[in-house]
Amino acid sequence: MKRPRRVLPALLLAALFFAGLPPAYAELPPVADGSQMPSLAPMLGKVLPAVVNISAHGEVKVRNALLDNPRFRQYFGLPDVPEEQKVEELGSGVIINAAKGYVLTNNHVVKDAQKITVTLRDGRQFDARLVGRDKATDIAVLQIPAEHLTQLPLGDSTRLRVGDYVVAIGNPFGLGQTVTSGIVSALGRSGLGIESYEDFIQTDAPINPGNSGGALVDLRGHLVGINTAILGPDGANIGIGFAIPVNMAIDVMDQLVKYGRVERGHIGIAAQSLTPALAKAFGVKQEQGAIIAQVQPGSPADKAGLKAGDIVTAVNGHDIRDAAQMRNIFGLLRVGTRVEVQVLRHDRPLRFAVVIAKPAHATVAGARLSPLLAGATLGEVPAELALQAKLHGIAVMAVAAGSAAERGGLQKGDVIQSVNQVPVRDMAAFEREVKRHRQSLLFNVRRGNGALFLTLGG
Structure with missing residues (x-):
């Protein structure tokens, strides 16, 4: 007898639900048994x-893991050619x-389509x-x-x-x-x-x-x-x-x-989201925003007058919720765009005009560092990305097809975080460790949402 009693509240809730729907529904219902549904x-x-x-x-290149071993290829007389596999998305x-x-x-x-x-x-x-x-x-x-x-x-x-x-x-x-x-x-x-x-x-x-x-x-x-x-x-x-x-x-x-x-630029800052603890430490009542943690010397932000410790509250009149939102806004603006950045500095509101500039990515040819890296183009992870994604290391900007770097397993977009189990956060540390190990290299690589170890040479 208890179960049927639960039907009435359920029907009542349903009636309240439909009664509370927005006016858009008033245009929708047909009629059934004299009632609007x-x-x-x-x-x-x-x-x-x-x-x-x-x-x-389309077609994508796929490689059997065994084919990454040069001795295996040599023993069986197999060519070093990745197989083509047809894909449909x-x-x-x-x-x-x-x-x-x-x-x-x-x-x-x-992304891999030859016909859509x-x-x-x-x-x-x-x-x-x-x-x-x-x-x-x-x-x-x-x-x-x-x-x-x-x-x-x-x-x-x-x-x-x-x-x-x-x-x-x-x-x-x-x-x-x-x-x-x-x-x-x-x-x-x-x-x-x-x-x-x-x-x-x-x-x-x-x-x-x-x-x-x-x-x-x-x-x-x-x-x-x-x-x-x-x-x-x-x-x-x-x-x-x-x-x-x-x-x-x-x-x-x-x-x-x-x-x-999309031609993305940068203003040359690293930022983090404002938290209640940080707001208290900075002595501000602001509840949302992004704190500038670093300003790159000579960058558009530096030239405009922005400083580490400034709390960004708005960009082009749009309130800033956190560092991710601010990065999204800058990331959708083309090079040459002039933006107004509102900040709090020592609890004093200030405005700055900043011009989006091309990111200055210094790159290094892998062959200059080691024959094992021939064909790779390397560069440091931008400071703003390193802080936002907590990602440090050396970014693989490009890998030439058929090169030593590709045979070693490196792919464009990889981030090398350690060399022979020694963490590397900048190009100087990376170059030092690579040159210490000329015969073989062990990389810990961040790839997408995962990570793996790669061995080159040896």
Whole structure:
């Protein structure tokens, strides 16, 4: 007898839930048995034609671990040629500009593609042209030669609130267009190590493999995010999904369309987020912001007058929440852009005009240090990235195909953190340790979200 009694509160909660929905629902319900029934169907009817399925075909070089051993190759008479393996990546995309056929998606969906096919909801298929892609934000722009397209209206991701209802649309597991719903679980997620620039919308709307590049929309049918990643065991959805805010995605898209790439600059600072303990230590009442921990001599920040200990409170009138948000703002500004930086210095508000400049990355040819590193281009990890990502060492900027460095296993994007078990934080320390060990090198390498040891020579 107890179980039926629980039905009434459940029905009451459901009634309260639907009664409290925003006015957008007033336009949606059909009529059943004389009663209005809430439904997302009318809104989705307008949105779904703007979400597409993407199939990216390409080839990647793969290498059997045994082939990294020169003695094994010599014994069996095997050539030192990586094998080509065909790959197909399935994902999703969003039509942003119907007149020009621009489709927004994720970089990781198309990064290895030699042919990209876009399938519309009405079944039409088109070969897409890659307009440009940006690895740092995981955004790519495609263009299809199609007419009679539907584009998705843009929302404003800065107006999202935790608890707002959202709908995720994409092509999970290649099943075809699928819709899931949930709420905004958190905002401003960063430090996850998924991308270089992170300001994710977190949602419990189920996102699965294949949803990448799909749409996250609000109840008005406006695009608020681009679905990009999930957090879960074995790629399974556990209610923690992440989307790139539409404002960030559109900023990147505009540069890719206009220039074909994103040209990032810097102002030459390393910063950390303001915490209650730091605010107390600095004697300020400010609760949010970013503290400048280091200013590179001769950098734009130095020339403008910024100093270590300044607390950045706003950039171009936008309040700064933490160091990650500030880095995202600077990371989306092109070289030559003039920005206004507001700071607190000894609790006194000040304003500075700073011009974004090209980062001065001093690089070294690996062959100059050791024959084992021939073909690699090396450089120090930028100070701001080192502080933000707690990543120190020597960055591998490029690796020539077929070179000694590639045969040793080094890849572009690797960060060498130690040489023969001695930590290296700058080029001087790296060069010293490499030259001490001429016959063989043991590197501890940070690669993406993982780490590994590599042996070169020996």
